[in-house]
Amino acid sequence: MLFAGGPPTVGPGTVVGRPKTEDIRSHTDLAKGTASHYKAAVKHYASLAERAVAASHVIDIFACSLDQVGMMEMKVCVEKTGGLMVLADTFSQSVFKESLLRVFKRLPADIPKDGGxxxxxxxxxxxxxxxxxxxxxxxxxxxxxxxxxxxxxxxxxxxxxxxxxxxxxxxxxxxxxxxxxxxxxxxxxxxxxxxxxxxxxxxxxxxxxxxxxxxxxxxxxxxHNDSVDMGPVARSFDQEAACVLMTRIAVQRTESDEEGTVHDVLRWVDRSLIKLSSKFGSYRKDDPTSFAFPQEFVLYPQFMFHLRRSQFLQLFNSSPDESSYYRTILIRENVTNSLVMIQPSLLSYSFSAPPQPVMLDATSIRPDCILLLDTFFHVVVFHGETVAAWRAAGYQNSEEHVNFKNLLDSPQLDAQMTMTSRFPVPRFIVCDQHKSQARFLMAKLNPSITHHTGEVGMGQAMLTDDVSLRVFMEHLMKLAVQTP
Missing domain, CATH: 2.60.40.1670 (beta-sandwich domain of Sec23/24)
Structure with a gap:
């Protein structure tokens, strides 16, 4: 187990030099090939990984630092040996403390043979x-x-x-x-x-x-002979598993020097989706309005839309260490957890209805609702503008507003249940609408309402130039019906 509080600065595994004037490598440095220590460090840690594999040793890395520690170079040791990786800000943070405890979790004592x-x-x-x-x-x-x-x-x-x-x-x-x-x-x-x-x-x-x-x-x-009848193949299609399998290939390609840049990988994802749509969709040639997907494929384009916007393929607002961390966790988790990373789950809590799943969309934001977002790495409790004002006024402290107190507590309890069995332990965030930490929710929503379209009906306008899911699907159908 490696507990790292800073990057290696000496020896063959050096990630950054000792002079304070030298900055640690960024995505731009890696793209331009100006990260002077990168290739030598990766080669060194790859050789360590081979030695560990030969000896059946497992390497776990717990990196707790406000800056990068060289996760990108060292992750090969974790991936090749089946180890664990945790990234946190400090060793006093619950993300580190709880995750370390869960490494040594034991089975209940009453289980035959395996108990304890x-x-x-x-x-x-x-x-x-x-x-x-x-x-x-x-x-x-x-x-x-x-x-x-x-x-x-x-x-x-x-x-x-x-x-x-x-x-x-x-x-x-x-x-x-x-x-x-x-x-x-x-x-x-x-x-x-x-x-x-x-x-x-x-x-x-x-x-x-x-x-x-x-x-x-x-x-x-x-x-089944797909040249004769595609029906059996289409009916057996598992869109959730297919999404995760495609995501792993895309992530692997982003980290391979031979496969090109992230932009090239995005183009590959798009071409694969267009080809799939053209093969299994029903439509009249050159008529996008006639396009329809079989029931087994309807969610797949939506998964790909969120994958394109995820931290696995987008480098903006993530350091090389963070990108490597997210990708390393992704390629070891099961389908259910991987889908939560790609397309986070969103629950809505209000007085008018019991807690219910809602679309990962800007229209799901309501002033009188509380939203619970689970991205696997973060669990966010988001209070609408009105709910935040009621809470600030202290309504939950009076007996006549016990229902409001229960409304505030409900997402908190559900968030704790979600975090109980998760590894690594997610970061827990409580925020209010229009406040700075609301960005953790806003960055994941489909921008169906933007500053260009204006606020239409309920929801909150997002300041972004990203295309919405509706526009994405329109372009997909237009290209799919044109493909020979």
Missing amino acids: HLQMGFAASLEVLTSREFKVAGAIGPCSSLRKVAPNVAETAIGEGGTNAWSMGGIDPAVTIAVYFEVTNAANNPLPPSKRRFIQFITQYQHASGRFRLRTTTYSGAW
């Missing part, structure tokens, strides 16, 4: 076996290639490719690996209608009790 043991495994590995018609292209997540060459390894590499086995180092119940495949059956050799595909995941690890465990999971499914 740590919720983690060690020296874990994953091997994937497939039937002949498709091969393993690679894996993206907290893992390292074991360089095992097998007949079912594809030539195309995605993430940690060129193998069908990976070392995962330390694992816990939240660790998720994304595995990608490539269909290699020749087009001129159609499969029989009764042909089925098989895939097997073999996971091994040492339990906290000292015992070694092996888990084998085998799946089977039918093949």
Whole structure:
């Protein structure tokens, strides 16, 4: 475990020099290639990661500093060994204290065999076996290639490719690996209608009790000829899982020097979405008004819209350390948590209705409502203008306004429940409409009302030039119906 309060300034892992006149690298320095220590530091920490993987050691980093500490260079040690990463402002902050305690969380004592043991495994590995018609292209997540060459390894590499086995180092119940495949059956050799595909995941690890465990999971499914009928493929489409899988590829491409800039990755995301829409949407050519998505695809463009605006692909207002931190957490979490990072959840609390989910949109802001935003990294309780004024007047302290007191307490209690099992512990923010910390909510909302459109009906106008989801969908439909 590394507890870092500042960046390395000496030795082969130097992130910034000792002279006070030297600034630590920024996104601009990295883009221009003027970060003098970057490449040497990454090479050094990559070699440390290889040594740790070979020895089955896990590296955790707890960085608590108001400035950067070199997370971007050191994250390879965490990702390759299956370690944990926590980024906080100070060691006295609850984000650090509670997260450190949860690392050593134990299972309830009444659970047979596992009771009382740590919720983690060690020296874990994953091997994937497939039937002949498709091969393993690679894996993206907290893992390292074991360089095992097998007949079912594809030539195309995605993430940690060129193998069908990976070392995962330390694992816990939240660790998720994304595995990608490539269909290699020749087009001129159609499969029989009764042909089925098989895939097997073999996971091994040492339990906290000292015992070694092996888990084998085998799946089977039918093949479908997409050139004949796309119906079975469309009906089996999992838009939530597809969004997370695409996000991991996009994040991996942003961190690969060979894939180009973030702008190039955004263009790739757009092209992939247009191609998917053109293939599975129903429409009349060159008529955007006729476009319609099957039920299994309706949320996918919305996920991609929020992904494009997220901190995973946008560098503005994030340091290199913060960007690396967000991306490292993303590629180890499950689908549910990853979707919360991409498209945060928003709940509304008011006198007129029980707590209910509302759209992540500027129109969801009401003066007499309280909003609870969960972005995974932040949990925000946002008070509308009127509610904030009532609270400032002290109405919640009088007995006749007990309902108002309950309204104020309800999102606070729900926020605490959300944070109870989360790792790393999110930052908890309480703010009021039109105040500075309201930016944590405003930055995540769909800008359906801006200073250009003016305030239309309910909601709050946002000072931004970003396009809204409606405009994004209009452009998508226009391009999709034009694609041959």
